[in-house]
Amino acid sequence: MIQIDQLNYAYGHKQVLKNIHLDFPENQFSVILGRNGCGKSTLFKLMAGLEPVKDGLIRYSGKPLSDFKGKDRAALLGFLPQFHKTVFPFLVKDVVITGRAAFSRYRPSKSDWERVDQALLDLDIEHLRDRPYTELSGGERQLVMIARILVQAPKVILLDEPTNHLDVYYQSYLMKKLRQLSRQNFTVIAIMHDPNLAFLFADHLFFMRQHEVVKPESKTRITDPKFLKGVYDVEFHEAMIQDKTIVIPDHSWL
Numbered sequence: 242m243i244q245i246d247q248l249n250y251a252y253g254h255k256q257v258l259k260n261i262h263l264d265f266p267e268n269q270f271s272v273i274l275g276r277n278g279c280g281k282s283t284l285f286k287l288m289a290g291l292e293p294v295k296d297g298l299i300r301y302s303g304k305p306l307s308d309f310k311g312k313d314r315a316a317l318l319g320f321l322p323q324f325h326k327t328v329f330p331f332l333v334k335d336v337v338i339t340g341r342a343a344f345s346r347y348r349p350s351k352s353d354w355e356r357v358d359q360a361l362l363d364l365d366i367e368h369l370r371d372r373p374y375t376e377l378s379g380g381e382r383q384l385v386m387i388a389r390i391l392v393q394a395p396k397v398i399l400l401d402e403p404t405n406h407l408d409v410y411y412q413s414y415l416m417k418k419l420r421q422l423s424r425q426n427f428t429v430i431a432i433m434h435d436p437n438l439a440f441l442f443a444d445h446l447f448f449m450r451q452h453e454v455v456k457p458e459s460k461t462r463i464t465d466p467k468f469l470k471g472v473y474d475v476e477f478h479e480a481m482i483q484d485k486t487i488v489i490p491d492h493s494w495l
Contacts, residue, residue, distance in 0.1 A: 275449035
């Protein structure tokens, strides 16, 4: 679905992405991991078209992102930034319907409102439909913003740190929903900090360090403590939970 080739990016003289090569498979849940400041959010801004690609190429279904304009881009791509808030007490249903703005302008149709109801139902938040958005918890707001993307019905969903500031319940709930969406003809890509959530729910994992993509050696598992130390600069230990591998930071050096 998405191919990134020889992508470089700099803010002035500060290089923030170096020769990025990535392929994201269609209808799968992929996660990008790495330390703060390694270039993940800048990569997403370029993938979402919020920053111009000046050096390299980003293709969606074989076409450069720059070829998609207006409604075509809205039908291709939905983006949830790391931070979003509103100071106005719009009802949840009115926040979600804005996902159809590129297609319906100021007159949502009956089918648009049906999409709203279906998105709220799919995320199990239909009970929030007539609640003011400003009164919701952080986890509920996050799900509402994802519902907004669902009514947009893009092929690709990009989420920048979707579990940030969520409690344990909503972290697990949201990750399950994202995995489900990837099974419903959405290509879902998220930036995350917690490797264990990614190990438990994602189909594909990608790692960045110091503005570059890093990969384990061919015979090394992605959960290998030596590889993860190279990504995070922290010692890890592996542990098995049922049939899943998780990693635990070693705090003995503190």
